Amino acid sequence: MAVRTTVDEIRAQEIGSLERKLEEIRNYWNEHIHDLKLARHPIGTKGFFADLEEYRFDKLRYLPKIVDFGGYREKNLLEVGCGVGIDLARFARGGAVVTGVDLAQKSIELAEKNFELNGLQGEFMLGNGEDMEFDDNTFDVVYAHGVIQYTANAQKMVDELHRVVKPDGEIIMMVYNRKSWLNFLSATLGVGLEHEDAPVLRKYTIQEFRELLHGFSKVEIIPERFPVKSRLHKGLKAIFFNYIFVPCFNVIPRFITRNSGWHIMAFACK
Ligand SMILES: C[S@@+](CC[C@H](N)C(=O)[O-])C[C@H]1O[C@@H](n2cnc3c(N)ncnc32)[C@H](O)[C@@H]1O
Numbered sequence: 001m002a003v004r005t006t007v008d009e010i011r012a013q014e015i016g017s018l019e020r021k022l023e024e025i026r027n028y029w030n031e032h033i034h035d036l037k038l039a040r041h042p043i044g045t046k047g048f049f050a051d052l053e054e055y056r057f058d059k060l061r062y063l064p065k066i067v068d069f070g071g072y073r074e075k076n077l078l079e080v081g082c083g084v085g086i087d088l089a090r091f092a093r094g095g096a097v098v099t100g101v102d103l104a105q106k107s108i109e110l111a112e113k114n115f116e117l118n119g120l121q122g123e124f125m126l127g128n129g130e131d132m133e134f135d136d137n138t139f140d141v142v143y144a145h146g147v148i149q150y151t152a153n154a155q156k157m158v159d160e161l162h163r164v165v166k167p168d169g170e171i172i173m174m175v176y177n178r179k180s181w182l183n184f185l186s187a188t189l190g191v192g193l194e195h196e197d198a199p200v201l202r203k204y205t206i207q208e209f210r211e212l213l214h215g216f217s218k219v220e221i222i223p224e225r226f227p228v229k230s231r232l233h234k235g236l237k238a239i240f241f242n243y244i245f246v247p248c249f250n251v252i253p254r255f256i257t258r259n260s261g262w263h264i265m266a267f268a269c270k
Helices: 002-031 046-059 086-093 105-117 154-164 181-189 206-212 236-251 254-260
Strands: 076-080 097-102 123-126 139-145 165-177 218-224 263-269
Touching (some): 046 086, 046 105, 086 139, 097 105, 105 123, 154 206, 181 236, 206 218, 206 263
Parallel strands (some): 097 123
Antiparallel strands (some): 165 263
């Protein structure tokens, strides 16, 4: 009996500490809208969302080349950790029937505003991607770009993405690569990474990410996100990065540098 109480107590403490962590994560993302610093227009205006979209797809030039935003017409698509809905708007413009979930109220409010100002249809819900209200096998496509690495329990979120996708559905995910050019540069030059101060920020090797996705029947991994000129940093380090590092790195054939891509993209089937 005494042993049972101890096990229950330990479990309750674990749950309590995960809940506190999620609260910290929620508070952080309510205060730190992704790419906010790069917007020139006031927050929540049409210009603001246009700025974020322009910046995002300049920085992530690879994204529309490997994610077919227009290829899911009439498909039921869920984005977990949708932020202000920049990618989700692309899927919606392409004809997908979209739902966005995010832990942070501020993200959900801005995503709704983004869709309203751009005349798009979508459903948004405040929620935890580790434990969602949807039935099993609900969505044709589940998308989680830059989210798994920031949550309290990554395996729980991955299992949840697996649960809500249909048996013949597709899951698209991205986490950061610990063995990447950007991590190396950050460690050697001391340049901070975006959201390094978030309550949780995990980086994975390709092998570790594969292990996280062990429950999927088929997984294709594509490391992406190679250097492009930075608009975020200023000063000597930025000059070195923009005019020496970026051009030199990009003359090396991609098949040599491929595994050092900062974003490990995964395309998986249930
Ligand atoms: C770096 S932002 C990425 C936003 C968007 N996916 C993008 O690529 O622009 C991370 C987002 O994940 C959300 N997030 C973190 N943990 C989450 C969780 N457990 N459930 C739902 N959303 C979560 C945050 O609130 C934040 O909006």
